[in-house]
Each structure stands twice: as structure tokens, then as C-alpha cells.
Amino acid sequence: MIKFSLRGIKEVKEFFASLPRGVKIVAMRAFSEYIIGDERHGLKHEPEYKHVSPFQSYSDDPKKAARQRGWIFTHLDLIGKDNRTHKIRDSWTMTEKDSNWTMVKIENKAPGVGWVMGEEQSRHSAAVGWRKYTDIVASNMDGAIRSAISAVDAWLKSKNR
Numbered sequence: 001m002i003k004f005s006l007r008g009i010k011e012v013k014e015f016f017a018s019l020p021r022g023v024k025i026v027a028m029r030a031f032s033e034y035i036i037g038d039e040r041h042g043l044k045h046e047p048e049y050k051h052v053s054p055f056q057s058y059s060d061d062p063k064k065a066a067r068q069r070g071w072i073f074t075h076l077d078l079i080g081k082d083n084r085t086h087k088i089r090d091s092w093t094m095t096e097k098d099s100n101w102t103m104v105k106i107e108n109k110a111p112g113v114g115w116v117m118g119e120e121q122s123r124h125s126a127a128v129g130w131r132k133y134t135d136i137v138a139s140n141m142d143g144a145i146r147s148a149i150s151a152v153d154a155w156l157k158s159k160n161r
Contacts, residue, residue, distance in 0.1 A: 030151030047129030
């Protein structure tokens with residue numbers, strides 16, 4: 001499972017602190033939805049399938065490498081196919097941690113997501129193109145802030161302000 005809260009980022013905190021409560025909720029929701037993303041960007045974006053030889057993703061540790069080879073040779077029928085179920089992509093959720101939307105919790109409870117996108121990412125996941133969730137969040141930060149600003153502008157226009 002991957003679970004994180006967006007907090008402690010100076011620019012983001014300053015931006016949200018400057019907003020009144022009603023506008024903050026609109027902005028935080030838009031910001032979080034952008035971070036979660038879709039098929040083109042964000043956490044839901046799956047990299048293009050890239051075939052790598054099973055030997056390219058072996059561990060440097062001889063004991064681990066032997067276990068990996070054993071698994072690979074017993075599962076040769078699966079290797080080389082795009083067997084994605086999209087469970088990781090479809091399992092991203094967002095919940096507010098309090099009614100003031102001062103913190104948002106984004107999580108993914110898909111089995112094995114930590115090995116694919118987490119800090120303990122497997123060598124194979126990295127080799128086939130998966131990025132760590134922290135890298136994805138960092139690279140989508142500017143777009144998320146732009147999305148939040150757009151949502152605030154749209155909200156203000158809807159209220160004739």
C-alpha cells in the first residue's frame with residue numbers, strides 16, 4: 001500500500017494558506033485530482049510497456065538473483081507479455097483529512113503497489129519504466145498548482161465575483 005499526505009511543501013502551503021475556506025476546498029480538490037491524474041499524467045499514468053530481458057532486472061545480490069531466476073524459469077509463459085490488470089491505476093483514492101481541507105490523503109491499496117511505484121521499487125519495475133510515486137508527485141506539482149488556480153477562477157466566476 002502507498003499512502004501519503006501532501007504537506008510540508010513550502011510553495012503549496014503558502015498558496016493554500018492565502019485562500020479563504022470555501023475557495024481552499026475547491027483548490028485542494030483540484031490540486032489533488034491533478035496529482036492523481038489520468039491516463040496521460042499523474043499517478044494514474046501507466047508507462048508504455050517496455051520489454052526487458054528477465055536477466056536485466058536481476059538483483060546484484062547472488063542469493064536474490066538465484067530466487068529471481070527460479071521464479072522467472074517457472075513462469076516463462078508470463079514473461080514477455082503485457083499482463084497489466086490496471087489495478088494500480090484504478091486504485092488511487094483521495095480523502096480529506098479534516099473538514100477544512102488543510103490536508104489531503106492520497107492512497108493506493110492495490111496489492112504490490114509498493115514494489116511497483118513505492119520507495120522499495122523492484123529493479124524490474126524500474127527497468128520496464130515505472131516511476132516512484134514521489135518522482136511523479138514532484139514532476140506534477142506545477143501543473144497541480146495551475147489546476148488549482150483555474151478551479152478557483154472558475155469558482156469565482158460562477159459566484160459572479
